Amino acid sequence: MARMGLNRRIEEITQEVLSMGSMAEEAVQRSVQSLKDQDMALAQEVVEGDERVDELEAAIEERCLQLIALQQPMAKDLRLIGSLLKTVTDLERMADYATNIAERALWIGTQPLIKPLIDIPRMAEMALMMVKESLDAFVRGDVALAEKVCRDDEPVDALYSALFEELVGFIRKGGDTQRALQAVSLLFAARYLERIADHATNIAERVIFVVTGERVPHQLKQGTSPGPPKGSPTSS
Amino acid sequence: MHLGRSVLARIWLSYSAVLLAAIILVSVFLADIIRDSYFGRLEERLRGEAALVSEIARPYLEGLPGGPGSDSVPLGREASGRARMEGEVRRLSRFIDARITVVLPDGEVLAESDRDPGTMESHASRLEVRTALAGEVGSTVRLSPTLETRMIYVAVPVFRGDGGSAGDSGSGGNGGPNSARGSSGAPRVAPDEFRPEAPVGRGTGADDRVLGVVRLAVPVDSVEQALARMRRAVATIAVIAILASALAGYLLARRLTTPLRELAAIVRGLRPGRWEGLESLGSLPQSVQEIDALRRAFASMAERLRESLRASQAGKAELAAVLESASEGIVAVDERGRIQMFNRAAEALLGVPTEEAIGRPLLEAVRNHSIAEAVTEARSGSSCVREIRLGGPSPRVLEVHAAPIRAETSEKQDTAARKQDAALLGREAASAEQATRGTPVVSADTRGAPRGAVAVLYDVTKLRRLEQVRSDFVLNVSHELRTPLTAVKGLLESLLDGAMQDPETARRFLSLAQRETDRMVALVGDLLDLARLESHNTDIAMGPVSVREAVSEAVDLLQGRVAGKRLKLEQDIPGDLPAVKGNVDLIRQVFVNLLENAIKFTEPEGTVSVRARLSPSPKVPGQWMECRVADTGPGIPQKQLPRIFERFYRTDAARSRDSGGTGLGLSIVKHIVDRHGGTVEAQSELGAGSTFVLLLPVFEKPAVDDAEGKGPVGNGKNGIEPPD
Numbered sequence: 001m002a003r004m005g006l007n008r009r010i011e012e013i014t015q016e017v018l019s020m021g022s023m024a025e026e027a028v029q030r031s032v033q034s035l036k037d038q039d040m041a042l043a044q045e046v047v048e049g050d051e052r053v054d055e056l057e058a059a060i061e062e063r064c065l066q067l068i069a070l071q072q073p074m075a076k077d078l079r080l081i082g083s084l085l086k087t088v089t090d091l092e093r094m095a096d097y098a099t100n101i102a103e104r105a106l107w108i109g110t111q112p113l114i115k116p117l118i119d120i121p122r123m124a125e126m127a128l129m130m131v132k133e134s135l136d137a138f139v140r141g142d143v144a145l146a147e148k149v150c151r152d153d154e155p156v157d158a159l160y161s162a163l164f165e166e167l168v169g170f171i172r173k174g175g176d177t178q179r180a181l182q183a184v185s186l187l188f189a190a191r192y193l194e195r196i197a198d199h200a201t202n203i204a205e206r207v208i209f210v211v212t213g214e215r216v217p218h219q220l221k222q223g224t225s226p227g228p229p230k231g232s233p234t235s236s
Numbered sequence: 237m238h239l240g241r242s243v244l245a246r247i248w249l250s251y252s253a254v255l256l257a258a259i260i261l262v263s264v265f266l267a268d269i270i271r272d273s274y275f276g277r278l279e280e281r282l283r284g285e286a287a288l289v290s291e292i293a294r295p296y297l298e299g300l301p302g303g304p305g306s307d308s309v310p311l312g313r314e315a316s317g318r319a320r321m322e323g324e325v326r327r328l329s330r331f332i333d334a335r336i337t338v339v340l341p342d343g344e345v346l347a348e349s350d351r352d353p354g355t356m357e358s359h360a361s362r363l364e365v366r367t368a369l370a371g372e373v374g375s376t377v378r379l380s381p382t383l384e385t386r387m388i389y390v391a392v393p394v395f396r397g398d399g400g401s402a403g404d405s406g407s408g409g410n411g412g413p414n415s416a417r418g419s420s421g422a423p424r425v426a427p428d429e430f431r432p433e434a435p436v437g438r439g440t441g442a443d444d445r446v447l448g449v450v451r452l453a454v455p456v457d458s459v460e461q462a463l464a465r466m467r468r469a470v471a472t473i474a475v476i477a478i479l480a481s482a483l484a485g486y487l488l489a490r491r492l493t494t495p496l497r498e499l500a501a502i503v504r505g506l507r508p509g510r511w512e513g514l515e516s517l518g519s520l521p522q523s524v525q526e527i528d529a530l531r532r533a534f535a536s537m538a539e540r541l542r543e544s545l546r547a548s549q550a551g552k553a554e555l556a557a558v559l560e561s562a563s564e565g566i567v568a569v570d571e572r573g574r575i576q577m578f579n580r581a582a583e584a585l586l587g588v589p590t591e592e593a594i595g596r597p598l599l600e601a602v603r604n605h606s607i608a609e610a611v612t613e614a615r616s617g618s619s620c621v622r623e624i625r626l627g628g629p630s631p632r633v634l635e636v637h638a639a640p641i642r643a644e645t646s647e648k649q650d651t652a653a654r655k656q657d658a659a660l661l662g663r664e665a666a667s668a669e670q671a672t673r674g675t676p677v678v679s680a681d682t683r684g685a686p687r688g689a690v691a692v693l694y695d696v697t698k699l700r701r702l703e704q705v706r707s708d709f710v711l712n713v714s715h716e717l718r719t720p721l722t723a724v725k726g727l728l729e730s731l732l733d734g735a736m737q738d739p740e741t742a743r744r745f746l747s748l749a750q751r752e753t754d755r756m757v758a759l760v761g762d763l764l765d766l767a768r769l770e771s772h773n774t775d776i777a778m779g780p781v782s783v784r785e786a787v788s789e790a791v792d793l794l795q796g797r798v799a800g801k802r803l804k805l806e807q808d809i810p811g812d813l814p815a816v817k818g819n820v821d822l823i824r825q826v827f828v829n830l831l832e833n834a835i836k837f838t839e840p841e842g843t844v845s846v847r848a849r850l851s852p853s854p855k856v857p858g859q860w861m862e863c864r865v866a867d868t869g870p871g872i873p874q875k876q877l878p879r880i881f882e883r884f885y886r887t888d889a890a891r892s893r894d895s896g897g898t899g900l901g902l903s904i905v906k907h908i909v910d911r912h913g914g915t916v917e918a919q920s921e922l923g924a925g926s927t928f929v930l931l932l933p934v935f936e937k938p939a940v941d942d943a944e945g946k947g948p949v950g951n952g953k954n955g956i957e958p959p960d
Binding site for chain 2 (some may be wrong): 010018019020021022023025026029030031132135139169
């Protein structure tokens with residue numbers, strides 16, 4: 001392989017990461033849409049589309065490692081490639097969550113929704129904006145924007161807490177099992193969105209680290225821990 | 237500018253070289269000539285003087301030993317003679333301002349004017365002396381070893397007095413004062429012999445005849461001094477000449493270079509948008525012919541450049557304007573994938589400001605991998621078409637056509653530009669074309685490589701929706717037709733299977749079949765109406781229509797049903813209302829459909845009302861009639877209100893089909909009202925009923941011939957037949 005400029009190669013990989021970001025964004029957006037519109041075909045598409053994201057992740061990882069092995073990048077370049085590698089993982093997780101949401105949509109199927117979906121699409125919108133802005137901040141090295149993304153995580157968490165209370169209320173009411181199960185599915189979907197927002201925050205924090213070399217203080221990161229203990233319902 | 241390369245330096249250097257060479261040559265020749273003539277003259281003088289001195293010296297010499305008369309001269313006399321001679325020589329030397337030496341043939345110095353002869357060495361070896369001893373006149377220029385200065389020596393032999401009797405008397409006269417030793421038989425030198433032309437000693441036995449040698453010497457420093465003066469003068473002249481030549485060269489060079497420099501400055505100052513120099517180019521002062529020609533050539537070249545630049549800029553601006561105002565989104569990227577062009581439509585479609593997009597990689601600006609993939613594919617050389625869906629608050633469907641930008645295009649542009657140039661240059665066109673034909677501008681191997689890609693984005697959201705609507709429509713129509721057809725088919729089969737035998741059953745079945753068939757007829761009728769209304773090329777005769785009459789006709793048609801459901805029908809249409817402008821049959825159909833609808837959905841013993849009045853506050857200028865058809869039915873959910881005018885849209889599918897509707901009634905109403913330029917909207921409150929509000933234009937009497945205008949309206953020739 002002819003030796004191209006390291007910068008040029010990093011730029012190319014960055015473009016691919018952005019491409020992957022766009023795929024993940026689209027997957028999230030469409031999964032929520034399928035949940036809202038009860039569009040099974042769309043949900044199925046999202047589930048099938050995850051494979052492409054995984055492939056792209058593997059390809060980018062491979063290229064990054066090759067770059068490190070062959071060109072021995074130094075200092076900032078190395079940090080950049082490292083953060084690319086981690087960002088790719090974040091994006092892959094997001095796409096996975098999107099798939100999970102689509103699976104929830106498939107599980108609910110066409111049974112009437114227990115409540116009109118308003119908060120979940122709103123959460124999705126906020127999370128998607130965070131993903132987009134975190135990638136923007138990543139590409140431009142924009143610390144201010146990255147900090148904004150970190151702050152934006154809070155309202156998402158708050159919304160998740162509210163949803164949690166509401167949906168748990170549905171389950172507590174008992175009665176119709178089907179309704180309770182649907183509430184659980186929706187709860188999961190909300191949880192996934194909350195996690196997606198967290199991954200966007202990770203990306204943003206890494207931007208701050210790469211540019212300033214400073215780790216984000218921890219309280220900024222986990223200021224408001226939403227309702228339930230973290231990690232319990234999310235293992236998928 | 238390097239000094240050695242400026243015109244001034246070159247002119248000056250060559251001038252100086254030529255001058256120097258000339259001056260040096262001249263001065264060398266001149267010095268030679270001066271020296272020759274000086275020495276010649278000096279030698280000649282010295283010869284003359286030497287001849288004289290020799291005449292004076294001869295008597296002394298003749299008396300000396302070794303001479304012919306040596307035997308007769310005693311040594312004692314000799315010594316005194318020597319002293320006298322010494323005095324003589326000194327005296328003479330003062331007269332002629334030259335050093336005088338008298339040398340005996342054996343080289344001994346007999347007398348010397350400037351020094352004591354006794355201390356002097358033998359002079360026999362001196363060149364001039366040797367020559368003179370041989371009987372000839374010798375002369376040399378050399379450093380005097382005794383005086384250590386450069387001297388010219390001229391030595392003449394003093395001959396025995398055998399030859400010249402004439403010289404006797406002369407010498408006798410000369411020697412008068414100091415002829416102590418007698419002057420008889422004194423040898424003399426014939427004047428001829430001193431001439432340079434005849435320097436060679438005559439007679440064979442010259443040696444014997446030579447009594448001695450008289451040598452005269454003067455320092456030649458004076459010559460050298462003269463020459464040095466001359467050299468100084470020449471050098472001064474040379475310096476002056478060189479300076480003068482420098483001045484002349486400078487003036488000439490300036491005459492040549494000043495206009496050139498000015499020209500260069502002006503030409504350097506010419507650049508796109510700054511053509512002021514062009515005027516000054518024309519107004520430069522006249523100069524050398526060649527430079528004037530150069531200036532004119534520059535002026536015309538700049539003029540042509542400006543023209544072609546202006547043309548290409550205009551073309552570029554035009555192209556940019558065209559692309560910018562295209563309704564399709566246009567995005568162009570360069571070979572590295574950075575956005576080069578991003579027009580307004582693209583800005584609107586993709587929601588990215590142009591300023592932010594330009595110069596950035598596509599994916600960075602437009603965060604969409606599908607578009608990026610299409611463009612990447614195009615950049616690798618193959619065009620492609622993709623349909624992409626944009627999510628977000630306002631979902632859109634875009635068709636992306638991506639194509640590579642190839643070098644060929646630029647060649648095409650080149651050719652176009654060349655044509656333009658050719659047109660500008662006029663007569664030079666032919667030769668230019670000839671030149672370019674010989675050398676292709678784009679070499680073959682770069683021709684095919686894409687230099688970027690351009691993507692055109694079509695917003696096909698509407699198109700896709702319309703396609704969806706159309707296919708839904710076909711689906712609906714087929715469905716609506718199939719239901720009654722299936723029923724009829726089943727009934728007919730039952731009849732054939734034996735139900736025919738029982739007249740009672742047969743009658744029931746047939747009447748059912750008739751009802752289904754009626755429905756189909758109604759449906760097809762409605763579809764035809766719709767189709768006619770939709771095809772805009774059918775003219776609809778418009779005229780004044782009385783709303784009151786139209787409503788009462790509609791009510792008459794529906795009287796049976798109103799009575800059947802024991803509904804209360806209210807009409808509130810003042811008799812003095814003006815007519816609306818429309819087609820009487822269509823207006824009636826509007827009311828039939830609306831009333832039918834109202835009756836259908838109102839529970840028994842409910843109320844249906846029709847009101848009309850002039851619209852108090854029309855949104856559109858002009859007079860409008862507002863008609864309201866209200867019922868006390870269940871109402872329509874808010875969410876469905878915008879959709880109820882769609883074809884086959886039913887708020888409650890099961891119920892409305894039961895009631896025998898086709899699902900097209902309101903759609904037809906909407907179409908008719910649209911054709912009249914009016915509006916229709918539904919207002920509803922769940923449980924309280926629905927109200928349909930119509931706005932129809934009031935008929936304004938034409939200035940003339942209103943009777944004729946009314947004529948064709950009534951017969952409904954072009955109108956559409958109301959159902960039933």
